[in-house]
Amino acid sequence: MLTVRAPATSANLGSGFDVFGLALSAPADVVRVEKAPETTIEVTGAGSQYIPTDPAKNTAGVVAQELDAPARIHIDKGVRPASGLGSSAASAAGAAVALNALYDRGHSDEELVRAAAEGEAVVSGAAHADNVAPAIVGGFTIARADGITSVDASLPLVVCLPDIVVSTRDAREVVPETVAMDDVVETVGSAATLAVGMSRDDPSLVGRGLQESVVTPARAELVRGYDEAKQAALDAGATGVTISGAGPGVLAVCRRPDDRRRVAAAMVSGFDEAGVDARAYQTAVGDGAELFR
Numbered sequence: 191m192l193t194v195r196a197p198a199t200s201a202n203l204g205s206g207f208d209v210f211g212l213a214l215s216a217p218a219d220v221v222r223v224e225k226a227p228e229t230t231i232e233v234t235g236a237g238s239q240y241i242p243t244d245p246a247k248n249t250a251g252v253v254a255q256e257l258d259a260p261a262r263i264h265i266d267k268g269v270r271p272a273s274g275l276g277s278s279a280a281s282a283a284g285a286a287v288a289l290n291a292l293y294d295r296g297h298s299d300e301e302l303v304r305a306a307a308e309g310e311a312v313v314s315g316a317a318h319a320d321n322v323a324p325a326i327v328g329g330f331t332i333a334r335a336d337g338i339t340s341v342d343a344s345l346p347l348v349v350c351l352p353d354i355v356v357s358t359r360d361a362r363e364v365v366p367e368t369v370a371m372d373d374v375v376e377t378v379g380s381a382a383t384l385a386v387g388m389s390r391d392d393p394s395l396v397g398r399g400l401q402e403s404v405v406t407p408a409r410a411e412l413v414r415g416y417d418e419a420k421q422a423a424l425d426a427g428a429t430g431v432t433i434s435g436a437g438p439g440v441l442a443v444c445r446r447p448d449d450r451r452r453v454a455a456a457m458v459s460g461f462d463e464a465g466v467d468a469r470a471y472q473t474a475v476g477d478g479a480e481l482f483r
C-alpha cells in the first residue's frame with residue numbers, strides 16, 4: 191500500500207485564469223492505493239458525503255483509468271469539495287503520483303499533470319491543469335498547453351472559505367466569452383507583475399498582480415460577502431485579494447507571516463457582515479504531492 195499527501199491549491203490568482211496556480215501548505219487530501227483487479231473508491235473526511243465513489247465520476251478513478259492502473263483507492267478529504275481550493279484536483283494529483291509509484295511506471299510530472307487534468311475534465315467540463323500542476327509539482331506554476339513552468343515561491347497567505355457552495359462547472363458558465371482590448375492590456379500587466387513577484391518572493395508585486403477585471407467580477411456575484419471580505423483583508427494589511435480558483439474561497443496575500451492572524455480574522459468578520467459563516471486558513475506556498483512508502 192502507498193500513501194500520498196496531496197495539497198490544496200489556489201488557481202487563477204486573478205490575472206492567470208486557467209494558467210496560474212499555487213500549492214498551499216494546508217489543507218490536503220491523503221490518498222492511499224493498493225493494487226486490485228479493478229478500481230474501487232472509498233471516501234472519508236470533509237464533504238465526503240457529496241463525492242461520488244463511482245470511479246468514472248471520481249477524479250481519482252478517472253486518473254486510474256487514464257494510467258491503466260487499477261487500484262483500491264481510499265481518499266481522506268482534507269479539502270472540502272466545491273471550495274475553490276482545488277479539492278477535486280488534490281485527489282486527482284494524489285492518485286496520479288500514488289499510482290505511478292505503485293505500478294512503477296516512471297511517468298514524468300508533465301505526464302502525471304496531463305492524466306490528472308483528465309480527472310478535472312470529468313467534474314468541471316474542462317481539462318484545466320492550473321490546480322493539478324501545483325498539486326503535483328508544488329510552488330507557483332504556469333500551466334500551458336506546451337508544458338509547466340514552476341517557481342519555488344515563499345509567501346504568507348490566508349484563504350477564507352465561506353459556507354457557500356460554488357461548483358467549478360457553474361462558475362465557468364459565468365466567464366465572459368469575449369474580452370475588450372483594455373482588459374487584455376490590464377491582465378497582461380498584472381500577470382507579468384505577479385510572475386516577477388513570485389520569482390522574487392515579493393508580496394507587494396504579487397498582491398498588485400492579482401488585479402483583473404473580467405473573470406473575477408463576474409464570479410464575485412456568486413460569492414456573497416466577497417466585497418466585504420476583500421475590503422476587510424486590505425484594511426488589515428493584505429497586499430491583494432482575489433477569488434481562489436472558481437470560488438467561493440477567497441485568497442489574500444500577506445506581507446509578513448505575523449499579519450496572517452489579523453487578515454484571517456478580518457476576512458471572517460467581512461463575511462459575517464454579509465450574513466455568511468466562514469473559516470480562514472493561515473497558510474503559505476507549499477510543496478507538491480508527497481509520497482510515503
Ligand SMILES: Nc1ncnc2c1ncn2[C@@H]1O[C@H](COP(=O)(O)OP(=O)(O)O)[C@@H](O)[C@H]1O
Pocket residue numbers: 240241242247248249250265270271272273274275276277278279281282313314356357358359435436
Ligand atoms: N475526489 C474528489 N474530490 C472532490 N470532489 C470530487 C472528487 N471526485 C469528484 N468530485 C466532484 O467534483 C466537484 C468538486 O470539484 P470542483 O467543483 O472543481 O470544486 P473544487 O474547487 O473544490 O475542486 C464535486 O461535484 C464533487 O462531487
Ligand SMILES: N[C@@H](CCOP(=O)(O)O)C(=O)O
Pocket residue numbers: 199201202207208209273274275276277278318320321358361362434435436437
Ligand atoms: N481555472 C479554473 C480553476 C478552478 O479551481 P477550483 O479550485 O475552483 O476547482 C477555473 O477558474 O474554472
